[in-house]
Every structure is written in C-alpha cells, then in structure tokens.
Amino acid sequence: MPDQLLYAMEVTLNGLMAGVLYALVALGFVLIFKASGIFNYAQGVMALFAALTLVGIMDGQVPFAVLINAVFGTEIHNFGWEVPAILAIFLTLLVMCALAWCVQKFVMRHLVNQEPIILFMATIGLAYFLEGFGDLMWGADIKKLDVGLPQGLNDTIDQVTYGWFGYGFFIDNLDIFATVIAAILVIGLTIFSQYSKQGRALRAVADDHQAALSVGISLNYIWVLVWSIAGFVALVAGIMWGTKSGVQFSLSLIALKALPVLMLGGFTSIPGAIVGGLIIGVGEKLFEFLIGPMVGGATENWFAYVLALLFLVFRPQGLFGEKIIERV
Amino acid sequence: MIYREAGDFSTTYEADSQTFPIKFDRYRYYLVLAIAFGVIPFLVNDYWANAVLVPFLIYAIAAIGLNILTGYCGQVSLGTGGFMAVGAYAAYKLMTAFPDVSIIIHVLLAGGITAGVGVLFGLPSLRIKGFYLAVATLAAQFFLVWLFNRVPWFYNHSASGQISAPERTVIGIPVTGPNTEAWAQYLICLVFVFACAWLARNLTRGKLGRTWMAIRDMDIAAEIIGVNPLAAKLSAFAVSSFFIGIAGALFFAVYLGAVEVGEVFGIQKSFLVLFMIIIGGLGSIFGSFAGAAFLVLLPVLLKNILVGSLGWSTDLAAHFEFVIVGAMIIAFLIMEPHGLAQLWRVAKEKLRLWPFPH
Numbered sequence: 149m150p151d152q153l154l155y156a157m158e159v160t161l162n163g164l165m166a167g168v169l170y171a172l173v174a175l176g177f178v179l180i181f182k183a184s185g186i187f188n189y190a191q192g193v194m195a196l197f198a199a200l201t202l203v204g205i206m207d208g209q210v211p212f213a214v215l216i217n218a219v220f221g222t223e224i225h226n227f228g229w230e231v232p233a234i235l236a237i238f239l240t241l242l243v244m245c246a247l248a249w250c251v252q253k254f255v256m257r258h259l260v261n262q263e264p265i266i267l268f269m270a271t272i273g274l275a276y277f278l279e280g281f282g283d284l285m286w287g288a289d290i291k292k293l294d295v296g297l298p299q300g301l302n303d304t305i306d307q308v309t310y311g312w313f314g315y316g317f318f319i320d321n322l323d324i325f326a327t328v329i330a331a332i333l334v335i336g337l338t339i340f341s342q343y344s345k346q347g348r349a350l351r352a353v354a355d356d357h358q359a360a361l362s363v364g365i366s367l368n369y370i371w372v373l374v375w376s377i378a379g380f381v382a383l384v385a386g387i388m389w390g391t392k393s394g395v396q397f398s399l400s401l402i403a404l405k406a407l408p409v410l411m412l413g414g415f416t417s418i419p420g421a422i423v424g425g426l427i428i429g430v431g432e433k434l435f436e437f438l439i440g441p442m443v444g445g446a447t448e449n450w451f452a453y454v455l456a457l458l459f460l461v462f463r464p465q466g467l468f469g470e471k472i473i474e475r476v
Numbered sequence: 477m478i479y480r481e482a483g484d485f486s487t488t489y490e491a492d493s494q495t496f497p498i499k500f501d502r503y504r505y506y507l508v509l510a511i512a513f514g515v516i517p518f519l520v521n522d523y524w525a526n527a528v529l530v531p532f533l534i535y536a537i538a539a540i541g542l543n544i545l546t547g548y549c550g551q552v553s554l555g556t557g558g559f560m561a562v563g564a565y566a567a568y569k570l571m572t573a574f575p576d577v578s579i580i581i582h583v584l585l586a587g588g589i590t591a592g593v594g595v596l597f598g599l600p601s602l603r604i605k606g607f608y609l610a611v612a613t614l615a616a617q618f619f620l621v622w623l624f625n626r627v628p629w630f631y632n633h634s635a636s637g638q639i640s641a642p643e644r645t646v647i648g649i650p651v652t653g654p655n656t657e658a659w660a661q662y663l664i665c666l667v668f669v670f671a672c673a674w675l676a677r678n679l680t681r682g683k684l685g686r687t688w689m690a691i692r693d694m695d696i697a698a699e700i701i702g703v704n705p706l707a708a709k710l711s712a713f714a715v716s717s718f719f720i721g722i723a724g725a726l727f728f729a730v731y732l733g734a735v736e737v738g739e740v741f742g743i744q745k746s747f748l749v750l751f752m753i754i755i756g757g758l759g760s761i762f763g764s765f766a767g768a769a770f771l772v773l774l775p776v777l778l779k780n781i782l783v784g785s786l787g788w789s790t791d792l793a794a795h796f797e798f799v800i801v802g803a804m805i806i807a808f809l810i811m812e813p814h815g816l817a818q819l820w821r822v823a824k825e826k827l828r829l830w831p832f833p834h
Contacts, residue, residue, distance in 0.1 A: 265607060266809055268552075268606075268610065269754060269809060272747065273751075274802065276798050276802030277801075280797065281802075283795040288791060404614065404743070407611045407614065449621075453619065457615040460604050464603055
C-alpha cells in the first residue's frame with residue numbers, strides 16, 4: 149500500500165482515539181442537559197478542578213497554601229505525606245460531590261424556571277469562579293499527573309501493523325486505555341439510567357419536573373445526584389487529559405472542544421455524544437492532514453466549529469437529538 | 477426631593493417622546509457631557525487614560541454593540557472578540573492602503589466591514605436560537621482569529637505577525653502611533669462613544685428597536701404581528717457588529733497601537749464583554765456604560781488593594797479577580813437579572829419620593 153494511504157489510516161485511528169476523549173467530556177454535558185435542561189459550560193473547568201484536586205491530594209498539598217501564606221506571612225506548602233492514587237481518587241470524588249451540593253444549593257436552586265440562556269450564562273459565571281477558586285486552592289503552576297496509567301507507544305500494534313504493511317502505526321497506550329474507560333462509562337451510565345431506581349427518577353425529572361415532583365421525587369436530590377455524576381465524569385476526563393498533557397489551564401478549554409461534538413451528536417443523546425466525538429476527532433485530524441498544509445495549518449482550532457455550524461443549519465437537533473418542537 | 481418631575485408638562489409630542497423627558501435628568505446629562513468634553517481632557521494623565529478611561533470608553537462601545545444583539549434582540553453571541561478583530565484588521569488594512577484618508581473614515585469603514593461579516597455569521601440565527609446560536613457564534617470567534625493569524629495578507633506579511641498602527645492625525649493632532657498625547661486618545665474615543673451611544677439610543681427606541689424587542693420577547697408572536705424575523709435578526713447582527721467593529725478598530729489603533737490577534741481578541745474578550753452587559757443590564761444603553769465601567773475598574777481596584785496595600789503577588793490577585801467576577805455574575809443573574817441599570821432605576825424611583833414616601 150502507498151505510504152500516503154497508510155499514513156492517512158494512522159491519522160484516522162489517532163483521530164478516533166482523540167474523538168473518544170472529546171466524547172468523554174461531552175458525556176458530562178449530556179448528562180446534566182438531559183436531567184435539568186441546563187447547558188453546563190463549566191464542565192471543562194470541572195475537569196480541570198478535579199484534576200487539580202487529585203494532584204493536590206496525592207502530593208499532600210495544603211489547600212489555599214498561597215493565600216494563607218499571603219495573609220498570615222507563613223511559609224507552608226505541603227503536609228509532607230503522599231496519598232496513594234486510589235485513595236486520592238476517592239477523596240477527589242467526595243470533593244466533587246460536595247461541589248455538586250454547593251452548586252445546587254447556592255446557584256441552581258435560585259434559578260429554577262429561568263430561561264435556558266440565563267442558566268447557560270450562570271454556568272459561564274460558575275466556570276470563571278471555579279477557575280479562580282481552583283488556582284487559589286492549589287496554585288496555578290503546571291502539574292504532572294501520574295496515577296499509574298500506561299503511556300507511550302503501544303509495541304504490539306506497532307509490530308503487528310509493521311508485519312502487515314511494513315509500516316508501524318503509532319498508537320498511544322493511554323488512548324487505548326481511554327477508549328476502554330469511555331466504553332465502560334457509557335455502558336455503566338446507560339445501565340444506571342435504564343435499570344436503577346435513581347436512574348428512572350432521573351429520567352422522570354428530565355421528562356417533566358412537575359410530574360416528577362408530584363409522584364414524590366425530590367428534585368434537589370436528583371440534581372445533586374446529576375451534578376455529582378457529572379463531577380465524576382469530569383474527574384475521569386480530567387485524569388485522562390491531565391495524564392496526557394499535564395494539569396494546566398488549557399485543560400478547561402476542552403469544554404470548548406466538546407461543544408461542537410454536542411451539536412453534531414445532539415444535546416440529549418448519550419450515543420450521540422460518542423458518535424459526534426468520533427466524527428469530530430477523525431474529521432479534524434484528517435482535515436488537518438489533507439487540507440491543513442494548503443491553508444497554513446492549525447485548522448484544528450476551528451474545523452469542528454465550522455462543521456457543527458454547517459450541520460446546525462440543516463439539522464438543528466443534531467444526529468441523534470430529539471426533534472425540537474416549538475409550541476406557542 | 478432632589479429628583480422630581482413636578483412642573484414638567486409636555487405640550488407637544490416631541491417634548492413627550494424625547495429621550496430624557498424629566499428636566500432634572502436632561503440637565504444632569506448635559507452636565508456629564510460638559511465634564512467629559514470640557515474638564516477631563518485637561519486633567520487626564522497617561523495613567524488614567526491608559527488604565528481606566530480609554531479602555532472604559534472603548535469597551536462601552538463594544539458593550540453597546542453586544543447589548544443591541546443580546547439585550548435588545550435576544551440573540552446571545554460569544555463571537556465579540558472575533559468581530560473586534562475584524563474591526564481592528566479592517567482598520568489596519570485601510571490605514572496602510574490609503575494613508576491619505578482620515579482615520580475617522582477608516583474606523584467607520586472598519587465598522588461597516590465588520591457589519592458585513594456579522595451578517596454572514598448571523599445567518600444561522602434564522603434556523604437556530606438560544607445557546608445553539610451561542611455555540612455557533614463561537615465558530616466565528618475561532619475561525620476569525622485563526623484567519624488573521626494564518627493569512628499573511630491581513631498583517632501585511634510582517635515578520636512578527638503583529639499589526640501596529642502607523643501615526644495618523646485628526647486636524648493636525650496625532651491620535652494613533654507612539655506620539656499620541658493622553659488627552660487626544662481620550663477625546664477621539666469620547667467622540668466615537670458619544671456618536672455611538674446617541675445612535676444606539678435612538679435606534680433602539682425607534683421602529684427598528686421595537687422589532688428587535690418583539691423578536692426577543694417571542695419570535696413566533698412577533699412574526700404573527702408582522703415583524704420580519706429575517707430582517708430583524710440580520711439588522712441586529714449588522715448594527716451590533718458595526719459598533720463592535722468600531723470598538724475593535726479603536727482598541728487596536730488608539731488604545732494598544734500594536735496587536736497580536738490571539739492574545740488580544742481571544743475568547744476571553746468575548747466573555748468579558750458579555751459579562752459587562754450582564755452586570756450592567758441587558759437591554760439598556762446606560763447598562764452598557766455601567767457594566768464597562770464596573771469591569772474596567774474592578775481589576776484596577778483589586779490590584780491597588782491586594783497588590784498595593786496588602787502586598788500579595790499579582791497572580792494571586794488575578795485568581796481572586798476570577799473568583800469575584802464569577803461570583804458576581806451568578807449573584808447578578810440570581811438577584812438582579814437586569815443589572816446595575818435596574819438598580820439605578822430603582823434608586824431613581826426612590827429618590828423621586830424621598831423624603832416623603834407617600
């Protein structure tokens with residue numbers, strides 16, 4: 149086979165893997181949107197916050213150390229212990245649940261029945277708040293996150309493909325791992341929402357708030373639950389992206405990558421998030437590979453958006469979304 | 477007591493429909509104008525012009541522009557930074573291509589070009605709305621910034637990829653370039669702000685503004701009473717982008733002088749202007765000014781208090797600013813969705829009756 153074609157195949161495969169990571173972020177959006185009709189712009193910052201917290205707990209950092217030092221003139225930085233990854237992940241999960249409770253208690257409860265666009269702007273405010281809060285709490289320097297996930301070139305695939313085509317494909321172990329995790333998450337979440345009691349309550353709330361209330365479902369409880377699950381998904385996404393490219397501010401920008409994914413897949417569909425992520429991942433990598441050199445490169449920044457924009461004009465609800473019906 | 481309408485009797489339709497029907501309001505407005513044009517130019521120094529006044533005036537134009545689109549017509553846009561970049565680059569290309577033409581015409585033309593681009597990216601608004609549209613305008617933001625970064629024609633093939641404003645004069649006084657005096661910078665911005673605010677105020681209370689508000693309140697109902705949604709939405713995009721383009725051109729030419737597009741006109745700028753109109757008040761020209769003033773002054777104030785008085789490091793203060801701005805956005809959305817403008821209105825109502833509440 150010609151080299152060019154092989155290379156395109158490799159790019160496609162890598163695009164699929166990147167798409168899985170986008171889908172992972174998009175999942176968090178879909179969950180919250182389905183359950184409360186809120187488009188949560190803060191999802192990306194939540195991933196950043198989760199990753200920061202995880203690193204902070206693992207390294208035994210003192211929260212708000214910089215702030216405390218600035219106010220009291222002390223010189224504290226670390227507790228001086230290190231927490232094993234599993235325990236730290238568990239503790240971070242607790243923090244994300246506490247965050248979910250706070251969001252529900254202080255923000256969302258007061259904005260019930262507002263227009264979706266107001267809620268959207270509130271989550272932008274929340275994103276700003278969390279961004280500053282996370283930096284205040286754990287410091288803004290770029291951190292390395294290592295919870296023991298496999299990384300680097302996958303030798304098996306390299307050798308097998310070399311045997312087949314005489315050209316070894318470069319696939320990152322981490323990407324394969326992320327794909328597996330994403331698959332497990334999707335299956336798990338689907339089972340949860342279809343078969344568990346809470347899942348059923350969640351779908352009921354999504355369908356009709358008032359009807360759900362009248363059969364005795366606690367809205368507050370469901371929303372805390374939904375935001376906690378979104379926090380959990382954010383944590384997973386944060387771990388994956390953080391391991392890949394370090395825990396830093398740019399991590400929060402993956403939310404911006406997830407938006408076109410959602411527009412493609414539809415805001416209300418979990419499979420849509422996955423398929424949309426894959427299409428965007430492959431599309432932007434292939435576009436960069438085929439067209440990018442002609443127009444000066446770095447097309448990845450906008451390709452997804454323009455694709456989604458074109459899509460919106462023809463099918464506003466996305467590939468798998470429910471049809472938008474408007475009544476006067 | 478200090479604020480009343482007793483004794484104001486309108487005897488003509490013109491008197492009744494003027495912008496400031498209460499005499500006290502009108503005189504206060506003239507006073508503000510007199511101070512802005514007659515007093516501040518003599519007092520202003522480099523620090524005040526660069527840190528507070530010039531950015532305030534330019535952001536006020538941008539906020540008015542976004543407020544027309546979001547506050548009056550109900551179409552949320554996150555592409556403000558990109559449209560400001562269009563204004564800046566249009567002004568740059570015009571300034572370098574036609575050095576003999578007045579900068580004022582260049583800035584206005586830059587606004588016009590931005591209006592065209594705005595209409596183009598506003599086309600999807602005919603099919604989609606709400607945050608779908610907000611996300612679609614993000615496409616404009618990313619695409620435009622990328623375009624100005626990657627196509628050398630836009631920055632005249634300069635090696636650094638930056639654009640920098642050559643010196644241009646208005647009636648013999650330099651207003652762009654390194655030799656500009658602080659008062660000249662201030663005054664040219666003030667003239668544009670005055671013209672834009674006057675135009676926006678009169679547009680929004682005329683027929684066009686009413687069609688926008690009808691679309692905002694309920695587009696289907698508006699269509700039924702004979703508002704053409706195509707014309708209303710696209711005109712809102714055009715007018716809004718015109719103002720934002722002027723703001724971008726001034727931001728580049730008068731305020732910064734040299735611009736690197738990704739840094740100056742990135743997504744953060746879009747959010748900043750959006751926050752200004754949320755805090756200031758959606759659907760209010762005064763709110764645009766109030767929000768711009770608030771968000772320009774807040775960082776300066778925080779910096780003076782935290783870094784200057786308490787001796788904190790600058791990045792700590794910057795993080796604190798994020799927390800405060802985020803919390804304020806949420807607080808305003810919950811407690812006063814109409815922003816500072818509404819607080820001002822309430823205060824005026826109270827002052828009309830004070831100190832005899834009945």
